[in-house]
Amino acid sequence: MADRHLFFGGNTPDGFYSYYDNVLNSKKDSRLVILKGGPGVGKSSFVKAIAKVFKQKGHAIEYLHCSGDGDSLDGICIPKIQVAIIDGTAPHMIDPKIPGAFDEIINLGRYLDQERLIPYKQEIQKANQEKARCYKSAYRCLKAAQIMDSDSRMAYEDCLDRKALREMTNHVIRRTLPAEQARVGNVRKLFASAITPEGAVSYIDTLIKGTSVIALKGEAAVSSQILGKLCQEAILSGYDAEACYCPMYPDQIEHLILPELGTSIVSLHQQHPFAAEAAVDVDVDQALNRDALAGYLPSIAQNAALSEQLLERAYERIKRAKESHKKIEQYYISAMDFDGVGLEREALLQRIMKQYA
Numbered sequence: 001m002a003d004r005h006l007f008f009g010g011n012t013p014d015g016f017y018s019y020y021d022n023v024l025n026s027k028k029d030s031r032l033v034i035l036k037g038g039p040g041v042g043k044s045s046f047v048k049a050i051a052k053v054f055k056q057k058g059h060a061i062e063y064l065h066c067s068g069d070g071d072s073l074d075g076i077c078i079p080k081i082q083v084a085i086i087d088g089t090a091p092h093m094i095d096p097k098i099p100g101a102f103d104e105i106i107n108l109g110r111y112l113d114q115e116r117l118i119p120y121k122q123e124i125q126k127a128n129q130e131k132a133r134c135y136k137s138a139y140r141c142l143k144a145a146q147i148m149d150s151d152s153r154m155a156y157e158d159c160l161d162r163k164a165l166r167e168m169t170n171h172v173i174r175r176t177l178p179a180e181q182a183r184v185g186n187v188r189k190l191f192a193s194a195i196t197p198e199g200a201v202s203y204i205d206t207l208i209k210g211t212s213v214i215a216l217k218g219e220a221a222v223s224s225q226i227l228g229k230l231c232q233e234a235i236l237s238g239y240d241a242e243a244c245y246c247p248m249y250p251d252q253i254e255h256l257i258l259p260e261l262g263t264s265i266v267s268l269h270q271q272h273p274f275a276a277e278a279a280v281d282v283d284v285d286q287a288l289n290r291d292a293l294a295g296y297l298p299s300i301a302q303n304a305a306l307s308e309q310l311l312e313r314a315y316e317r318i319k320r321a322k323e324s325h326k327k328i329e330q331y332y333i334s335a336m337d338f339d340g341v342g343l344e345r346e347a348l349l350q351r352i353m354k355q356y357a
Contacts, residue, residue, distance in 0.1 A: 001060040001079065002210065005203035007191035009074065009092055010067040010247045011318060013146040015139050016091040017250040019189040023064065023077055023084045031355070033348065034088035034096060035075075037108035039325060040332030042341045043087045044072040046108065049345055050085060050352075051076045067194035069322050070201065083352055106348065108341055116335035127327045134321035138314045142195065145310035146248055148303040153221040155296035156288065160222070165287040169226045172282060173233050176214065176263055181238025187231060192244035192255055195311070197319035200247075204255055204274050207244065208264035211257065215268045215278035218285035220246070220254065223267035226284065227253040230265060234258055 009018040024030045035043045044066070051061045051073075062077035064086060075086030088094035088105070096103040117124065193202035216223040224246070231253055234241045244255035256265045266274060 040329035
């Protein structure tokens with residue numbers, strides 16, 4: 001199994017949206033380690049160091065990226081031994097559910113010399129306020145962009161040939177799903193892409209590597225309906241699924257991976273490029289009434305232009321939020337005992353090795 005890169009939380013029109021309770025897709029024989037502590041206490045470096053050790057031992061790693069900072073990780077998952085180590089501080093806010101038996105907390109804040117922060121209280125507070133303002137502004141921009149895009153999606157809805165869509169959906173289901181199994185499958189929810197300071201970032205290629213790809217080419221408003229129905233049918237047929245949700249519509253699926261079947265169904269359009277070669281192409285625009293759609297095209301083009309401008313403004317504000325966060329981190333870094341953090345990391349490594357490796 002190859003390394004994978006993904007997000008379990010992201011910036012959306014509804015604010016920060018979390019699927020972090022899906023990091024481990026099975027609670028059986030699993031271990032979740034939750035890292036606590038403020039900015040700059042070394043959580044990202046902590047998980048990177050542990051990932052390096054297990055990588056050297058031949059384990060594939062899932063790298064859980066931070067949508068607010070491309071240089072940081074929010075955590076890692078080691079699928080073979082079902083161990084995950086994640087940042088549980090805001091905005092993720094993950095707390096233990098079965099302390100000791102399934103999950104544990106490691107508070108890296110205990111290695112922080114708080115007295116050294118007191119002289120910089122006002123500077124830290126000011127940077128925190130600026131960071132919060134930037135994120136609120138970014139989310140307003142994303143909401144406005146979503147409204148523009150939703151107007152276009154309503155146009156596509158008006159032009160849908162429902163019969164053609166049903167036939168297309170059933171065709172994809174028949175092609176994808178074999179005979180039913182005597183169980184109900186599980187769905188693991190995540191993001192393959194995110195809205196970040198660097199713009200739109202996608203790791204879909206790392207998630208579908210080694211699978212047979214069915215590409216749904218055309219409007220996402222149509223593809224999402226096919227993927228939603230396919231996900232339901234896969235679960236009811238007894239197959240586990242990884243549902244990759246859309247950052248702009250975090251309750252709608254943009255890609256679906258069926259690990260047991262070695263198949264990925266990917267929506268492909270201008271905003272969703274990927275490098276893998278598809279085994280099957282499905283033109284979802286065939287379910288649209290072209291004549292009816294023609295009258296909407298000028299409005300759709302205007303909506304797209306406005307939405308793109310708003311997205312660019314959102315990226316810029318998230319970048320400014322990252323800059324404020326980096327300022328805050330520097331104050332905390334200067335007050336940290338990283339030798340103590342290193343000893344904490346080594347102790348955790350030994351516990352994991354003893355129990356799982």
